[in-house]
Amino acid sequence: MKIVTICGAGIGSSGILKVNAERVLKRLDILAEVTAADITTVAWAAEDAQVILTSAEFVEAIGKTYADVIVIDNFFDTDELTRKLRATLG
């Protein structure tokens, strides 16, 4: 499975989201490749992604996608990430 985290610059929040998503996925025993990207490269980065993790501000800019878009409010709350990833991935 491929998961992409999206933020404005691709260096700050998406990196934090990537590392925390990897932690949660490991705990859930889900095998996935998580990539951090910025909003300008989302079309390319998320082309074959199953899940996009981001904040509410980018949902519109991400636009049409086959991936499930999950909005995260608190990037440091691994419980929120766990709950939302589990709800999406079943």
Place this chain on the structure above:
Amino acid sequence: MPLPPLPESAIVLGAHADDWRAAVRLAGSALAASGAAKPAYADEMIRMIEEHGPYVVIAPGLALAHARPGPAVLADGLAVVTLAEPVSFGHPHNDPVSVVIGLAIERSDVHLASVAELANVFNDSSAIPALRDAKSIDEVIAIFGNTRNLGEQQ
């Protein structure tokens, strides 16, 4: 990979900011004071938020101000600004903001891992309130672990 350096010169406690732009500008000044960025980096951080919205408010009370790597970045670095009175960034969940982290990164491909180390600091949900209430630079350094020492070794 260690966190980007957080020298004492990049820590400002109990500052006053009229609005989010002023708060981000303080973080820019702190990054300039430590030599991590040129003064113009503050404008770039503000532009990111004007362009994309208040997404940098990534947790309750905390803004991670940053822009892309570029000529305004001189070295990897962190800055910490705590506000005497919190300001609103217009975020639907995480306002008001009392702690602004400034982040300057030279190359995203190399340094993503060090940025991700911030998760090790802030996944502890007591870190943001502890920073907000910090009365001394030593308290801030302690919350970030041994960042200062690691930074000086580089």
